[in-house]
Amino acid sequence: MTNQDQILTITPDTKIGPLLDRFPQLEAPLMKLSPAYAKLRNPLLRKTVAKVATLQQVAKIGDVAIGTLINTLRGELGIEAQWQSEEKSDAVTGKPGWLAADRIAQSLDATPLLEAGEHPLNRVMSDLQKLAAGKVYELITPFVPAPLLDAVAKKRFAVYSERQSDGAVHSYFCRNEFEV
Amino acid sequence: MSELINNAEKRRELLKHLILQLHKGEAPEQVKTQLKRVLGQVPYNEVMVVEKELIEEGLPLTEVLKLCDIHSAVLKGDIDQSGAKTAPAGHPVDTFLRENRAIEWELSALERSYEVIRKSSDAPAVTQAVAEIRVNLHKLSDIDKHYRRKENLVFPFLEQHGITGPPTVMWGKHDQIRELLRTAIETFEHATELSVDEARTLVELVFKPAADGIADMIFKEEQILFPMCLDTLTEQEWWQVYSQSLEIGFCLYDPKDEWQPSGVEVTAGEGVSAAGRIQLPSGSMTPTELNAILNTIPFDLTFVDKDDTVRYFTQGRERIFDRNRAILGRQVQLCHPPQSVHIVQRILEDFKSGRETRAPFWINLKGKFIHIEYFALRDKQGNYLGTLEVSQDLTEKRALSGEQRLLSYAKDEKEPVR
Numbered sequence: 333m334t335n336q337d338q339i340l341t342i343t344p345d346t347k348i349g350p351l352l353d354r355f356p357q358l359e360a361p362l363m364k365l366s367p368a369y370a371k372l373r374n375p376l377l378r379k380t381v382a383k384v385a386t387l388q389q390v391a392k393i394g395d396v397a398i399g400t401l402i403n404t405l406r407g408e409l410g411i412e413a414q415w416q417s418e419e420k421s422d423a424v425t426g427k428p429g430w431l432a433a434d435r436i437a438q439s440l441d442a443t444p445l446l447e448a449g450e451h452p453l454n455r456v457m458s459d460l461q462k463l464a465a466g467k468v469y470e471l472i473t474p475f476v477p478a479p480l481l482d483a484v485a486k487k488r489f490a491v492y493s494e495r496q497s498d499g500a501v502h503s504y505f506c507r508n509e510f511e512v
Numbered sequence: 513m514s515e516l517i518n519n520a521e522k523r524r525e526l527l528k529h530l531i532l533q534l535h536k537g538e539a540p541e542q543v544k545t546q547l548k549r550v551l552g553q554v555p556y557n558e559v560m561v562v563e564k565e566l567i568e569e570g571l572p573l574t575e576v577l578k579l580c581d582i583h584s585a586v587l588k589g590d591i592d593q594s595g596a597k598t599a600p601a602g603h604p605v606d607t608f609l610r611e612n613r614a615i616e617w618e619l620s621a622l623e624r625s626y627e628v629i630r631k632s633s634d635a636p637a638v639t640q641a642v643a644e645i646r647v648n649l650h651k652l653s654d655i656d657k658h659y660r661r662k663e664n665l666v667f668p669f670l671e672q673h674g675i676t677g678p679p680t681v682m683w684g685k686h687d688q689i690r691e692l693l694r695t696a697i698e699t700f701e702h703a704t705e706l707s708v709d710e711a712r713t714l715v716e717l718v719f720k721p722a723a724d725g726i727a728d729m730i731f732k733e734e735q736i737l738f739p740m741c742l743d744t745l746t747e748q749e750w751w752q753v754y755s756q757s758l759e760i761g762f763c764l765y766d767p768k769d770e771w772q773p774s775g776v777e778v779t780a781g782e783g784v785s786a787a788g789r790i791q792l793p794s795g796s797m798t799p800t801e802l803n804a805i806l807n808t809i810p811f812d813l814t815f816v817d818k819d820d821t822v823r824y825f826t827q828g829r830e831r832i833f834d835r836n837r838a839i840l841g842r843q844v845q846l847c848h849p850p851q852s853v854h855i856v857q858r859i860l861e862d863f864k865s866g867r868e869t870r871a872p873f874w875i876n877l878k879g880k881f882i883h884i885e886y887f888a889l890r891d892k893q894g895n896y897l898g899t900l901e902v903s904q905d906l907t908e909k910r911a912l913s914g915e916q917r918l919l920s921y922a923k924d925e926k927e928p929v930r
Contacts, residue, residue, distance in 0.1 A: 371709075371713055374710065375702075376699070376702050376703045376706075376710060377710060377713055377714070379698070379702050380695050380696075380698065380699045380702065380714060380718055381713055381714060381717045381718055383695050384691060384692055384695045384717070384718055384721070385717045385718075389717055389721075393713075393716070393717070
């Protein structure tokens with residue numbers, strides 16, 4: 333399984349029960365996040381609630397930020413927060429050639445949306461329709477928004493995503509037609 | 513419940529959804545019709561909020577202006593809102609709506625139980641609320657039939673008319689609701705008793721999400737799907753939906769009204785379905801099942817059609833009066849000895865003329881008490897269809913006394929249980 337496949341197994345829509353069944357090692361770090369998660373050790377709730385509760389709901393009952401929850405679980409499995417839709421990147425910086433600060437035309441911080449349990453996908457897609465060729469769109473999230481990056485890459489956009497020093501994930505999109 | 517569903521935010525969401533559909537070019541005519549209908553119901557200040565949100569979300573201004581045009585036309589009364597179709601009694605959409613009312617009743621009962629669990633720390637009260645939730649959830653599992661009629665009978669026609677988006681999205685939502693309901697019901701298989709804390713967790717993460725999904729689906733059906741279907745499906749297509757509905761069944765409601773489509777050649781709601789099941793107004797069965805039923809009922813039947821021809825008899829294990837298949841197709845008058853033919857003739861004439869409907873006899877035959885009764889069979893319009901002879905040996909039944917309340921299998925010496 334590639335890094336990008338793995339990252340797709342842990343998203344806000346992932347159901348907690350099947351995830352713990354597949355990766356039992358996630359149980360201990362999960363329990364540390366919130367005392368409320370002791371519930372998941374209850375055999376009855378494990379068979380019922382865990383089967384249908386998504387990480388988004390789990391974050392809410394534990395009063396844990398969705399970003400913290402996702403990053404903790406992904407970190408435990410050693411999934412890198414790097415995401416790139418293409419192999420070509422600058423040998424020195426490791427970043428793709430099309431990514432330059434002066435090309436960033438629009439920036440969206442989707443952290444509040446994600447914490448409220450909403451998906452920024454429609455908003456981002458609608459913004460990207462209006463993005464001029466050669467311009468770059470920046471999306472800021474608390475964790476790598478893997479399904480969104482996957483969807484954008486399918487729309488013929490180059491995608492590059494990295495975690496910056498403040499811990500936030502910055503993803504950059506640029507139309508594929510614009511080749512440097 | 514209704515105030516929960518028909519709030520301003522939901523209306524705005526719906527309006528936005530319709531405009532975005534229009535923007536995507538999805539079935540524009542149908543969407544336009546729905547849009548006009550919804551615009552007619554949404555207060556002007558709410559429309560303004562939606563327009564502002566759409567512009568902020570990046571919808572091209574030209575699209576928003578189009579919406580303004582439609583909206584002002586609605587306000588001026590240029591658009592005839594009275595053209596919105598409604599479903600007559602018994603129509604498949606009318607049945608869906610009535611089912612929704614019955615579903616809402618269960619949802620509001622659930623909501624009352626949720627409140628008890630949220631607020632009460634009194635274990636017996638919580639136990640009682642959980643028991644009530646269990647009953648309501650079991651009733652709600654009937655919703656599968658409501659969804660299957662949409663998926664298997666209505667969606668294929670929508671797709672034929674080029675409307676593919678809403679059916680696909682809805683089907684996905686149906687499956688989510690089914691999974692939540694299934695999990696909710698399974699809870700009671702895993703546990704006989706729930707602690708207050710377990711009950712609260714289950715309410716918030718399983719029971720309530722299931723109920724919310726159902727309530728949300730009712731809103732989407734009644735605001736988008738059904739009006740769109742009424743505008744799209746032909747009378748002939750509705751007739752097909754209607755005719756096949758019984759095979760899937762109904763949800764918490766038994767339709768009382770029969771619906772007759774206009775301008776469509778209709779066949780009775782009976783016949784043989786594609787799956788080879790014999791469809792009757794109150795259910796269906798295969799010929800094998802029907803044969804087993806008729807040969808098991810504790811009396812003998814013989815059926816003579818309206819032309820006095822013997823058409824059918826049951827083949828129970830112990831017929832009182834022997835019948836062999838040589839009599840099929842023969843005139844009933846020829847099956848009786850000459851001394852009783854005039855009685856047969858008299859009964860048939862009285863039945864055909866409508867003077868009489870039943871003719872009972874009882875006799876002692878070889879130590880047994882035998883009851884024989886003739887019934888006139890008629891269709892809904894009262895037309896004579898034929899005569900049914902019902903004979904039964906009542907010797908054992910007449911000898912019964914007291915009560916038999918405990919299970920005790922009737923011993924059948926002829927066929928020992930293996």
